[in-house]
Amino acid sequence: MIATITSVPPPVDSSGDDRYVWRHGVDDYKPCFSSLQTWQQIRVTHPTVPWSKIVWFPQAIPRFSFITWLALKDRLSTGARSRAWGCYHVCLLCGEPDETRYHMFFACPYLFTVWIDLVGYLLGSRVNPDWSITIASFLSTRRKEIDTCLLKLAFQTTIYSLWRERNSRRHQG
Numbered sequence: 001m002i003a004t005i006t007s008v009p010p011p012v013d014s015s016g017d018d019r020y021v022w023r024h025g026v027d028d029y030k031p032c033f034s035s036l037q038t039w040q041q042i043r044v045t046h047p048t049v050p051w052s053k054i055v056w057f058p059q060a061i062p063r064f065s066f067i068t069w070l071a072l073k074d075r076l077s078t079g080a081r082s083r084a085w086g087c088y089h090v091c092l093l094c095g096e097p098d099e100t101r102y103h104m105f106f107a108c109p110y111l112f113t114v115w116i117d118l119v120g121y122l123l124g125s126r127v128n129p130d131w132s133i134t135i136a137s138f139l140s141t142r143r144k145e146i147d148t149c150l151l152k153l154a155f156q157t158t159i160y161s162l163w164r165e166r167n168s169r170r171h172q173g
């Protein structure tokens with residue numbers, strides 16, 4: 001340790017005043033702070049998930065994207081998730097005792113009817129009540145760019161609106 005300390009030259013007045021610098025990357029220091037560069041250095045990166053383009057795209061409405069992101073991560077507090085905390089909730093629209101994400105989007109007969117009415121024109125015979133098949137269809141089927149954009153907007157709007165309606169009925173009678 002003494003050898004390391006003595007190898008560093010002591011400060012001298014001719015070098016000027018001390019100044020702060022911020023690390024922007026490996027061997028890259030600048031006098032300005034960047035929250036982006038700081039975040040890039042401290043974050044843990046993961047591979048991009050295949051469904052990211054369904055959630056995040058330029059025309060998306062942020063609050064719709066956020067709820068869709070929660071749905072895709074299966075983090076919405078559905079009845080099935082509430083059960084773990086000792087609360088029992090059935091589907092308010094059809095009475096199904098197991099209110100899961102899969103039930104809400106779009107296995108529930110009522111909610112599937114809404115989904116068909118909204119995207120039947122765009123999806124045609126490919127409308128399916130199964131969540132996994134619906135997501136796979138978004139990722140695999142080739143469509144015109146405008147149709148893809150409309151479909152993703154319809155998907156997010158439906159999830160947001162149905163989740164909001166469900167919460168409204170659940171919590172405001």
Ligand SMILES: [Zn+2]
Nearest residue numbers: 091094096108
């Ligand atoms: Zn239902």
